[in-house]
Amino acid sequence: MACEADCRPLGVFECQLCALTAPYSYVGQKPPNTQSVVLLEESYIMKDPFTPDKDRFLILGSRCSSCSRLVCVGPECSLFYSRRFCLPCVQENIDAFPQEIRQDLEKRKVPSKRPSSQPSSRT
Numbered sequence: 001m002a003c004e005a006d007c008r009p010l011g012v013f014e015c016q017l018c019a020l021t022a023p024y025s026y027v028g029q030k031p032p033n034t035q036s037v038v039l040l041e042e043s044y045i046m047k048d049p050f051t052p053d054k055d056r057f058l059i060l061g062s063r064c065s066s067c068s069r070l071v072c073v074g075p076e077c078s079l080f081y082s083r084r085f086c087l088p089c090v091q092e093n094i095d096a097f098p099q100e101i102r103q104d105l106e107k108r109k110v111p112s113k114r115p116s117s118q119p120s121s122r123t
Helices: 002-007 087-092 099-109
Strands: 011-014 021-024 026-028 043-047 057-063 070-072 078-081 083-086
Touching (some): 011 070, 021 043, 057 083, 078 087, 078 099
Antiparallel strands (some): 011 021, 026 043, 043 057, 057 070, 078 083
């Protein structure tokens, strides 16, 4: 039951872009109950609710290193390239990123859902 004290929510994480909310139990680079895990950024972390293993965790998000906006790790909100950047800051500074990152962002822009007027190709 030691995890109950460690895993109690400290607060609620809220992405400032998509409004995702989730309770977090730790903020930092070294999640509790992990031996050799050191994250590359200060992150908002919650215990993985899908497993009883106390050493499993989910990274919810972090602050944008450019504007300090709190953003989730979702691909529509941020990317990690040596540091966390929100997509609005990436778009504003796109020329500062390498070609591979620009190509990745172009792929993300392709709509994943087809308009409802188009029939589905599934049979």
